[in-house]
Amino acid sequence: MATQSPQAHPAITEEMRARIGVESPPRVSPPVDKSLIRIWAISLAWPEPPDPLYWDEEYAKKTRFGGIIAPPYFNPFAYQMTPERVQQMSDLVSAGRGGERERARPGGNAGGEATYTGTPIRPGDVITAVSKVADIYVREGRTGNTLFTVNETRWSNQKGELIRTYRGSGFQLLGRG
């Protein structure tokens, strides 16, 4: 498999190249709610009981954190979805296929990487997210070419402390292009 630079591959348009490194307008979360942290912790642990650090204030006070924190992968931006966005996610399967829902998947989520600073998210925090396209590249494989788009999102709290950086890779099958 060979990786080509963005400049080299015809599947990467001028418009796509221009997006690399450009930061999106910041997104601001609603204040982080204890109840949502607890729901997240339950989904992580189920069917085992959730860690009391994430819901039991008395317990959490005695830990080095001094109170409830959120699990590291907690998402404070949930519940801002629109029906249109859900439709877009469902349509991933039909994208680029003339709207026909075919067997092959033309795209999806290739992987992710989270880097944490060690500063946890706490109840009441307001998280600001800034995203950018960090990289776009084409990889050649046995079954054709695949376009990868790496998005990088940085989360900071209301004090300006960096919480985490997430790099997610999306892929799109280009076929023999």
Place this chain on the structure above:
Amino acid sequence: MHHKEPLYFEDVEVGKDIPTFTRTTGIMEFNRFAAANEEFVPFHMEDEPARPFGVDRAFGMGNLRFEYLHGMLLDWIGRDGWIKNVGCQYRGYNLKGQTLTCWGKVTKKYEENGLHLVDLEVGVNNEAGENQSPGFATVALPARHSH
């Protein structure tokens, strides 16, 4: 599962496996995670919308596999350590009802910028033993004796 005893840097051995984290992923697991992360997407909830992908039933979120890797690391490191970095690929589908086993192997331990760090190779295997999420992690641990 919620360690009260800290895991110390000195007690970690390169080449050792860490305790696995296993979950059988049915609708209970998918829907709970959908409720937490707002991932109410038809192919994660019902069988029919998953069929265009060439599979016979609903499949789980990549994010859920990633979350389980966090769960494994958190159970292992205890309260005083923290996950500095974790990443994985998503290969294949986590079909409804499949049992996933997250695993990790220590590949390196070192000090950097005053932190005591441990690198791991991690993965998420399905029942057939296929690693559907090859990945890596770095955790920071407390040391008994800080230098």
